[in-house]
Amino acid sequence: MDSELKNLYARAFDTPAGKCFSIIVLGPDGDRNGFDVTVFHARSMRTYIGKGLRAPTRWIKPELWMPLALRALASELQPEGVNFNFDPDTGALSWTWPAREVGMSAGAQQAVMLQRLKDGDAGPLEDMLSTVWESCYRLLVSCRQLDVQLQRQTDSLSRTQRELQDCTDKHKSLVQELHIK
Missing domain, CATH: 1.20.5 (Single alpha-helices involved in coiled-coils or other helix-helix interfaces)
Structure with missing residues (x-):
């Protein structure tokens, strides 16, 4: 595998707002503490980016946030039972894990805020x-x-x-x- 592609993942996922195509780039040397994401929303034909995304400080199980996020966004296939939502107006990308996947009595939602790519960016x-x-x-x-x-x-x-x-x-x-x- 090319060294340039070692920390690069691409995938498509469906949301109620339409199909999205994502490219995930792990941090330097495969740092699993942060990642960059680029999402192309097919229906609006807009591109959104998020740089240096990390676990929020107030998430239910902080030690699980990053592994779950990478599993949802950077795995070859969409994990079973994970539902994605995307709001092209705000750039909010979220996904919900079923309770059995996160070891809790209720499902867990993860979210990242993305910025719409502007001319020159x-x-x-x-x-x-x-x-x-x-x-x-x-x-x-x-x-x-x-x-x-x-x-x-x-x-x-x-x-x-x-x-x-x-x-x-x-x-x-x-x-x-x-x-x-």
């Missing part, structure tokens, strides 16, 4: 997205190369199968001739 975002798109392009090229290799192998196996079938047919024919004589 796109420098860091462009750098981050260029890394993502370059990696996606490399993955696409690799997949196409793999597809070509698999097609060659499929063609080769098909030829071998036909040759084996021809040999089998000839062998059966010879066995029948010998059996008749």
Whole structure:
């Protein structure tokens, strides 16, 4: 994995306000005490950012806030039972964990406030997205190369199968001739 991508996570999630696409960047050297988030809200076509997000001081179980936040936002698949909400007017992103996941009698809600990206603020975002798109392009090229290799192998196996079938047919024919004589 590219060192630039080691602490970078991308995912989509549905909210009542529409689909959101997020990019999460962990702090320096994978620091799990803070993260940056970029959210693109598809319906409004707006981008929101949050820098250096950390656990709020008054959360129910402060030691669980960061691991849960990263699990909700930076895992490949959306955790089961976690519901996301996003308000494009305020930039409030929240998600609610079911009680069984947080070991409490009631579910727990986590939230972060994001700022709408304004003109001229796109420098860091462009750098981050260029890394993502370059990696996606490399993955696409690799997949196409793999597809070509698999097609060659499929063609080769098909030829071998036909040759084996021809040999089998000839062998059966010879066995029948010998059996008749």
